[in-house]
Amino acid sequence: MDEVLIFRLPNGLYAIDVAHVKEVISYTKINSVPNMKKSVVGIIDLRGEIITVFSLSRFYDLIDQDKSEKNIVILHSSVDSERFGMLVNQVYVVREIKEKEFEKLPDFLSSCTYGKVIIKTAKGIVIWIDIVSITEEVFK
Amino acid sequence: MEEKDEVIILKNKVALLESILDAIPFPVSATDISRNWLFINKATEKSIGLSREEALGKNCSLWNANICNTKDCGINCLERGDSVTYFSQEGEDYKVDIAYLYDSSRKKIGYLEVVANVSELQRLIKAVNEKQNKLQDSIKDLDHSFKMLSEGRFVSVPISSDDPLLGLKENANESIDSLKELVVSLKETAKSIASSVSDISTSSSDIAKATQQVASTVGLVNGQNQAEITSLEKTIKALDAVSSSISQVTAGAKSLSEKAVNVSENGKTSLVVVNETEKSIARAKDISDTNVGQIKDLSEKMSSINKIVRLITEIASQTNLLSLNAAIEAARAGEYGRGFAVVAAEVKSLANDSKKSAEEISSSIEEITAKTSLAVTSIMETSKDMADAVGRINDVGVASKKVINEATEVSDTLKQVAEESDKQSATLQKVNQDFTGVLEMLEKGLKAMDELAALAEEVSASTEEIASIISEVDKMGKSLFTMTERFEV
Numbered sequence: 244m245d246e247v248l249i250f251r252l253p254n255g256l257y258a259i260d261v262a263h264v265k266e267v268i269s270y271t272k273i274n275s276v277p278n279m280k281k282s283v284v285g286i287i288d289l290r291g292e293i294i295t296v297f298s299l300s301r302f303y304d305l306i307d308q309d310k311s312e313k314n315i316v317i318l319h320s321s322v323d324s325e326r327f328g329m330l331v332n333q334v335y336v337v338r339e340i341k342e343k344e345f346e347k348l349p350d351f352l353s354s355c356t357y358g359k360v361i362i363k364t365a366k367g368i369v370i371w372i373d374i375v376s377i378t379e380e381v382f383k
Numbered sequence: 384m385e386e387k388d389e390v391i392i393l394k395n396k397v398a399l400l401e402s403i404l405d406a407i408p409f410p411v412s413a414t415d416i417s418r419n420w421l422f423i424n425k426a427t428e429k430s431i432g433l434s435r436e437e438a439l440g441k442n443c444s445l446w447n448a449n450i451c452n453t454k455d456c457g458i459n460c461l462e463r464g465d466s467v468t469y470f471s472q473e474g475e476d477y478k479v480d481i482a483y484l485y486d487s488s489r490k491k492i493g494y495l496e497v498v499a500n501v502s503e504l505q506r507l508i509k510a511v512n513e514k515q516n517k518l519q520d521s522i523k524d525l526d527h528s529f530k531m532l533s534e535g536r537f538v539s540v541p542i543s544s545d546d547p548l549l550g551l552k553e554n555a556n557e558s559i560d561s562l563k564e565l566v567v568s569l570k571e572t573a574k575s576i577a578s579s580v581s582d583i584s585t586s587s588s589d590i591a592k593a594t595q596q597v598a599s600t601v602g603l604v605n606g607q608n609q610a611e612i613t614s615l616e617k618t619i620k621a622l623d624a625v626s627s628s629i630s631q632v633t634a635g636a637k638s639l640s641e642k643a644v645n646v647s648e649n650g651k652t653s654l655v656v657v658n659e660t661e662k663s664i665a666r667a668k669d670i671s672d673t674n675v676g677q678i679k680d681l682s683e684k685m686s687s688i689n690k691i692v693r694l695i696t697e698i699a700s701q702t703n704l705l706s707l708n709a710a711i712e713a714a715r716a717g718e719y720g721r722g723f724a725v726v727a728a729e730v731k732s733l734a735n736d737s738k739k740s741a742e743e744i745s746s747s748i749e750e751i752t753a754k755t756s757l758a759v760t761s762i763m764e765t766s767k768d769m770a771d772a773v774g775r776i777n778d779v780g781v782a783s784k785k786v787i788n789e790a791t792e793v794s795d796t797l798k799q800v801a802e803e804s805d806k807q808s809a810t811l812q813k814v815n816q817d818f819t820g821v822l823e824m825l826e827k828g829l830k831a832m833d834e835l836a837a838l839a840e841e842v843s844a845s846t847e848e849i850a851s852i853i854s855e856v857d858k859m860g861k862s863l864f865t866m867t868e869r870f871e872v
Contacts, residue, residue, distance in 0.1 A: 246714040261714040337710035
C-alpha cells in the first residue's frame, strides 16, 4: 500500500510518491537567476534555506493559461539532503492507493511522460510519475 | 329920429340872427311857399356853391341833390306829412329835416330845411351791424360744434383771425380736444387692459386661481370702461351732466384701482404659498440626499464585510494547505501517523466548508451591492424629479410675480384715468366761464345800440330847436321889412 500526493497540471491530474515530498507551500515570489535551464523558474527563500524551483508544466512543454494561485511542492532527494521546489497548478490531496486501483502504463507512454502507472479515481485518470527520474533530468 | 333908431336896432338884430345861423356848421336854408330861397347860411353856400345874394329868389332845386324834383324832395315829403328825408351827394350821406315857416298870423309862408351829414353815423351803424352779424356767425359756429358734440362727434369750431369770440372758441376747441383725448385714452386703456389679461391668461395653469381672479377683475374693468364711455357720451349731450359723470368715472377708476391692488395682494399670497411649497420640496430633497448618504454608508460597510470574507477565504486556503502538510507528515509516520491523517482530513474538510461559506457570503454581498446601487439610482432619480418640481414651482413664482406686476400696471393706468377726469372738470368750468363772457359781450352790444338811439334822438331834438330859431328869425326879418317900407329912402 502506497500513499501519493495528487496535484493538477494544465492538462490533467498527476501523482507523486508522498515519500519524496517534504511539504507544500502556497505561491511565493520566485527570483530568476541567469543562465538557467529551460524548466527552471528561479530560486526562493524558504525559512532561510535557498531552494531552486522548476516548473513541471515547462518540463512537459505544456501551455499554462490558468491564472489561479499556484502551489510549490518542496521535494527532498532520497540520495542526498538537497531539496527542490516544483511549481504545479494546485495540490489536491494525500491519498492511499490500493494495488487494484492502478494499471501499468504502455511502454511508449512511459518513456515520454516518465509515468509509472495510471490510477483510476472517481475524479478521473491520474498519472503517477517518477519524480526522481524527472529531477535527475532537470538538474543533470 | 325915433324911427331911425328903431331901424338900426332891427338891423342889428337881423345881423345877429344871420351871424348865429352862419355859425351853425351844417346847412340851414329857408324857401318861400313856391320853393324859392329866402335865406341860406354859410354852410349852405359851401354845399351848393352859390353865394347868399346869388341864391336868394332862386328855386331850391338848384341844390342839385339826387332827391331834387323827385317825390323824395324834402318839401314833397313834408307835404305828405313826413318831416325827414335823406340824400347822397359826392359820396356823403345827408339827412334833411324839413319844417314849415309861419308868419305872425300862423300862415304858412315857406319851408325850412336843415341838412345834417349822417355819413359818420351810418358808417357807425353799418359797423355795428357787421359786428353783430359776425358775432351771430361765431355763435352759430359754436352752436354747431356743441350740437355735434351732443351727437357724439368731435368737430372743431372754425376760427378766423378776426373772430370776436376767438378766445372762447379756442377754449371750446381745447375742451373738445381734451374730451376726445379722454375718450381715446379710455378706449386705449380698455385695450391695454385686455391685452394684459391675455398675457396673464397664458401663464401657467398652476396659478389658474390667480388667473381667474385677474380675468374676473378685467371683466369688471371692461364693464366699468364701457360704462365710462357711455357716461361720457351722455356727458357730451348735456354739459351740466358732464361734471357728475366725470365724478363717476373718477370713482369707478379708483374702485378698479383698489381691485387691481387686491389682485396684486392675492398674487403675493400665492407667491407665499409657492415659497412654502418650494421649502417643503427642498426638505424632501434633503431627506432623500440623507438616504443616499446612508446607502453609501451601507455599501462601504459591505465592502468591509467583503474584506473579512476575503480574509476568511485566505485562512481557509491556508488551513487547507496546513491539512495537506499534516497528511504528508502522517504518511511519513506510516502506521503511527494514521490517526493523525484522519484529523488532517477533518481539518481539510472544515477548511473546504468555510471556503464554501465564504464564497456564499461573497455572492450574497455582491447581490446586495447590486440592489443597493439600484436603490441609489432610483433615489437619485427622485432627487432629480424634486429638482424639476422646484424648477416648476419657481416658474409658478415667476408667473405670480408677473400677475402682481400686471395688476400694479392696471392700477397705475386707472389712477391716470382718475387724474385725467379731474383735469376735464377744470376745462368744463372754463367753458362755462367763457359762456358768461359771451353773454356780457352781447349785453355790451345792446347797450351800444341804446346809446346810438339816444344820440339820434338828441340830433332830432336839436333840429327842432333850430327850426324854431329860424322861424323866429324869419318873423324878425318880416317885421324889419314892414318897418323899412314905411320909410322912403
